[in-house]
Amino acid sequence: xxxxxxxxxxxxxxxxxxxxxxxxxxxxxxxxxxxxxxxxxxxxxxxxxxxxxxxxxxxxxxxxxxxxxxxxxxxxxxxxxxxxxxxxxxxxxxxxxxxxxxxxxxxxxxxxxxxxxxxxxxxxxxxxxxxxxxxxxxxxxxxxxxxxxxxxxxxxxxxxxxxxxxxxxxxxxxxxxxxxxxxxxxxxxxxxxxxxxxxxxxxxxxxxxxxxxxxxxxxxxxxxxxxxxxxxxxxxxxxxxxxxxxxxxxxxxxxxxxxxxxxxxxxxxxxxxxxxxxxxxxxxxxxxxxxxxxxxxxxxxxxxxxxxxxxxxxxxxxxxxxxxxxxxxxxxxx
Amino acid sequence: xxxxxxxxxxxxxxxxxxxxxxxxxxxxxxxxxxxxxxxxxxxxxxxxxxxxxxxxxxxxxxxxxxxxxxxxxxxxxxxxxxxxxxxxxxxxxxxxxxxxxxxxxxxxxxxxxxxxxxxxxxxxxxxxxxxxxxxxxxxxxxxxxxxxxxxxxxxxxxxxxxxxxxxxxxxxxxxxxxxxxxxxxxxxxxxxxxxxxxxxxxxxxxxxxxxxxxxxxxxxxxxxxxxxxxxxxxxxxxxxxxxxxxxxxxxxxxxxxxxxxxxxxxxxxxxxxxxxxxxxxxxxxxxxxxxxxxxxxxxx
Numbered sequence: 001x002x003x004x005x006x007x008x009x010x011x012x013x014x015x016x017x018x019x020x021x022x023x024x025x026x027x028x029x030x031x032x033x034x035x036x037x038x039x040x041x042x043x044x045x046x047x048x049x050x051x052x053x054x055x056x057x058x059x060x061x062x063x064x065x066x067x068x069x070x071x072x073x074x075x076x077x078x079x080x081x082x083x084x085x086x087x088x089x090x091x092x093x094x095x096x097x098x099x100x101x102x103x104x105x106x107x108x109x110x111x112x113x114x115x116x117x118x119x120x121x122x123x124x125x126x127x128x129x130x131x132x133x134x135x136x137x138x139x140x141x142x143x144x145x146x147x148x149x150x151x152x153x154x155x156x157x158x159x160x161x162x163x164x165x166x167x168x169x170x171x172x173x174x175x176x177x178x179x180x181x182x183x184x185x186x187x188x189x190x191x192x193x194x195x196x197x198x199x200x201x202x203x204x205x206x207x208x209x210x211x212x213x214x215x216x217x218x219x220x221x222x223x224x225x226x227x228x229x230x231x232x233x234x235x236x237x238x239x240x241x242x243x244x245x246x247x248x249x250x251x252x253x254x255x256x257x258x259x260x261x262x263x264x265x266x267x268x269x270x271x272x273x274x275x276x277x278x279x280x281x282x283x284x285x286x287x288x289x290x291x292x293x294x295x296x297x298x299x300x301x302x303x304x305x306x307x308x309x310x311x312x313x314x315x316x317x318x319x320x321x322x323x324x325x326x327x328x329x330x331x332x333x334x
Numbered sequence: 335x336x337x338x339x340x341x342x343x344x345x346x347x348x349x350x351x352x353x354x355x356x357x358x359x360x361x362x363x364x365x366x367x368x369x370x371x372x373x374x375x376x377x378x379x380x381x382x383x384x385x386x387x388x389x390x391x392x393x394x395x396x397x398x399x400x401x402x403x404x405x406x407x408x409x410x411x412x413x414x415x416x417x418x419x420x421x422x423x424x425x426x427x428x429x430x431x432x433x434x435x436x437x438x439x440x441x442x443x444x445x446x447x448x449x450x451x452x453x454x455x456x457x458x459x460x461x462x463x464x465x466x467x468x469x470x471x472x473x474x475x476x477x478x479x480x481x482x483x484x485x486x487x488x489x490x491x492x493x494x495x496x497x498x499x500x501x502x503x504x505x506x507x508x509x510x511x512x513x514x515x516x517x518x519x520x521x522x523x524x525x526x527x528x529x530x531x532x533x534x535x536x537x538x539x540x541x542x543x544x545x546x547x548x549x550x551x552x553x554x555x556x557x558x559x560x561x562x563x564x565x566x567x568x569x570x571x572x573x574x575x576x577x578x579x580x581x582x583x584x585x586x587x588x589x590x591x592x593x594x595x596x597x598x599x600x601x602x603x604x605x606x607x608x609x610x611x612x613x614x615x616x617x618x619x620x621x622x623x624x625x626x627x628x629x630x631x632x633x634x
Contacts, residue, residue, distance in 0.1 A: 018474030022483075026490045141615035143566055145573050146589055146607030149596055153604075157597040274479035278570050282593075292482070293574050296489045308486040312478045319477075 012320060017069075019312040023305045024068050028061075077306035082298050087306035090291060095310070096181030097167060098287035101279070102272040104207035109214025109268055114261070116215065117222025121230060122249055132219050139216025144275050148209045148282035155205055163201035165284035172198050206283040210275055214268045221264045222257065229253040259330045266322030270315050361627045371623020377616035385432040392426035396583040405599045416601045418592065424601065427583035428609055434584045435613060438499055438568045443557050445503035450510020451553060455545050457511070458518025459537070469515070472508045480505040481567055488576045495584070498577040502567050506560060513556055517549040551628045559621035562614035569610045585610045 035052045043051070052058060056067045071078075077087035120132035155161045163169065167183060176183070176190040184203065187196035229235065230253055238248050277289035284290070288307055295303035343360070347353035365371060384391055393412070400421035408416040408424075415425040457468040475483070480502075487501035521527065522545070530544050571577035572586025580587065585606040592603030 014470055015473055015477055018470065019477060022474060022478070023486070026486050137615065137618060141562055141566075141611055141618050143569050143573075143586070143589070143607060143610045143614075145570060145586075146604075146610065149589065149593055149603055149607070153596050153600055271479065274481045277481060277485070278573065281574060292485065296485060296574070296576060299489070301489065304486060304489045308478070308482055311482050315479060316477050 012316065015316055016313065019309060019316070020069055020072055021065070023072075023309050023312075024065055026308075027068075027301060027305050072309065077309070078302035080295065080303040081300040082295060082303065087303050090303065091288065091306060091310055093181070094286055094288050094291045097183075097285060098273065098276050098280070098289060100182045100184065100203070101207055101210060101276055101285060101287060102269060104203065105210035105214050105272050106265065106269045108207065108211030109218045110265060112211075113215040113218030114222050116219040118226055118249060118254065120219065120223040121226030124227065129223070132223050136216045136220040139213050144209065144213060145278040145282050147212065148206065148279055151205050151209055152282070162205045163198065165282075167199065167202055167286055168195070169198050169202075206279050206285055210272055210279050213275055214272060217268050217271070218261075218264060222261060225257040225260055226253060229256050232256075259326060262325050262329060263322045266318050266325070270318045273311055273314060365623055365627045368623045368626065370619045371626075374616040374619030374621075374623065377612060378620055381432050381436060381613055381616070384429055385436045388429050388433055392423070392429040394423035394426040396422065396427045396430040397581050398422060405595065405602065407599070408601050408605075415605055416599075418588070418602050419595060424605055427588060428585070428606060430583040431585045431588065431606065431609065434495065434578055434582060435565060435568070435610075438495065438502070439561050439564050441499045442503045442506060442564050442568075443561065445499070446507040447510055447553060447557050449503070450507040450512075451514050451546055451549060453507070454511035454514025454516075455518045455541050455549060458515040459522050459541055459545055465515075468511070472511045475505065475508045478505070480563075481570060484567060484571065485574075485576065488571060493576045493579060495578040495582065498568060498571045501571075502564055505567075506564065509560070510553055510556060513552055514546075514549045517552060518545055521545055521548055555621060555625045555628050558617060558624050561617040561621070565610060565614045565617065 035048055035057065056064055059067070075088050077091075079085070080087050080090055083090055116128075116132055116135070119128040121129075123129055152164070156164050172195045176186045176192050176195055179186050179189055183199045184196065187193075187199055226249075230249075232253075235248055235253060238252055239245075243252070273288075276285075276287060277292060279285065280287045280289035281293055288310070292304060292307040294300075295307065341352070342356045344352075344356065347356050400417070402421065403410075403413070403417055404419055404421040406413050406417040406421075408414060410416060413423050413425070415423075415428065418424055418427070453468050453472065457465040457472075478486075483505045484498075484501040487504055488497055491497035491500065527540060527544060530540050535544075568577055569584075569586030569589070572584040573590045575587070575590065578584035578587055580591070588606035589603050589610075592599070592601075592606070596603045
């Protein structure tokens with residue numbers, strides 16, 4: 001494993017460089033003049049030229065890219081036009097909210113999806129399998145923003161079981177000190193159970209909506225992995241030995257499924273970051289996704305590219321992590 | 335029995351064309367047995383028909399406003415799916431929205447699939463540095479979640495339906511390139527390629543005439559399966575206000591506009607959502623059926 005490390009790291013570095021190239025390119029083809037965004041369109045010519053030089057826009061393209069890389073690596077994503085603060089600070093503030101949503105959704109996905117997929121494989125073509133199929137098919141065809149709206153209509157508007165959009169009720173804003181940025185944890189640390197209950201009421205619906213898509217994906221993959229294992233010779237051997245069916249499924253087969261499943265769960269976690277953009281818009285959830293769309297509509301390119309880059313890097317990081325876990329967990333890959 | 339059926343299924347086809355037709359017919363017979371896939375095909379065909387004849391099917395003009403009749407519930411006289419916040423007929427907007435959906439899906443497929451095909455076959459056939467460079471680029475595009483990258487492109491190009499198409503196409507070609515490359519790697523050492531090369535065929539000719547046609551069937555399956563995803567991404571962009579612009583009757587934008595009234599007038603937001611769901615479900619079913627016929631290796 002250590003012998004492969006240099007080429008492995010080189011690949012990751014190249015991918016990250018590629019991410020930077022893509023965001024740099026997008027930043028360059030924008031029809032909005034970045035100088036005008038700084039000085040305003042009333043600025044006299046010399047002020048304009050000075051700002052242009054300061055931004056490094058008079059340098060050749062490759063030199064500009066080099067400046068860009070240095071800035072990005074140092075975490076300097078520029079100022080946001082909307083909030084008037086460094087984009088990096090903004091992202092650090094909103095990211096925990098997205099992380100909170102994606103983590104709960106993944107937990108739902110694993111706790112529901114894995115047993116469901118196992119049941120689908122064990123009772124192949126019977127009703128548990130049909131449920132897995134339907135859940136999967138609906139999950140791949142349903143617009144996530146629409147499911148969120150239906151959920152709000154039903155559980156908030158009609159039944160009143162959950163709290164509405166947002167992350168906290170107005171009365172509970174700024175009650176607990178920010179420690180981790182994850183409101184559920186912060187409230188528990190502060191011992192504010194009232195706040196915690198309110199926060200849970202707000203988080204239930206958006207994380208359930210996101211979680212559904214995670215369940216659909218994880219159940220489908222678990223089913224196909226399990227089916228493959230249940231036809232292996234060691235399962236027949238175990239049966240012939242008289243091992244109970246439950247033990248074969250949960251101990252023998254699932255253990256072999258666990259390794260590819262880790263990759264699937266990591267991928268689903270990464271995909272939830274994407275689903276979060278739409279879900280956060282529907283639920284007015286103050287996370288990275290909503291920050292991104294607000295910035296988009298305000299043509300705040302520093303914020304857009306900063307957020308895109310962060311999502312890209314997190315995506316690469318999660319893939320890297322799952323790859324490493326795969327190597328650690330599967331003795332054959334060592 | 336009827337003669338043409340026997341002729342199609344004959345073991346000794348008279349000509350190359352007969353053999354091809356026979357193969358297509360056998361595929362159809364197999365496809366026909368999958369009821370869900372047939373359902374998907376029916377819905378997709380219905381979508382095409384509705385889109386083609388939209389002005390005749392719609393009962394009203396999609397942009398005709400009537401503020402006296404705003405937010406009427408479904409079943410109201412003359413508006414059987416109700417009206418939206420400007421008094422526009424929801425059914426007519428839905429019917430015209432079919433055109434926009436089809437326009438986006440077809441255009442994205444026509445842009446993304448050939449890019450993927452050319453990049454993938456070139457990488458697989460030429461190998462070496464070209465392969466490494468092209469696949470690195472592909473990986474970079476795969477490293478972004480597609481909706482996020484599409485958002486960034488739209489931010490750069492400006493909102494609008496054409497830019498949404500370009501943005502979605504730019505984010506959806508990498509999987510096609512991967513598939514085309516994998517197919518090319520298995521094809522490239524076959525005898526018939528070697529023969530073509532010995533006869534003096536140029537690289538371009540081998541790629542376009544001998545390699546690409548064999549990648550088409552697996553690519554078709556993948557594109558069909560991706561259509562649902564394209565529809566969802568386009569609707570998502572429309573929902574965020576970055577795809578089709580008002581007053582265009584785009585389904586995602588319709589959901590977004592109806593969202594403000596959802597607690598009291600649920601139909602304005604829910605009905606277009608049902609349309610998105612049904613159409614992407616249909617494409618998923620159709621894609622699954624096609625995969626079983628055209629690409630039995632991937633069958634689950």
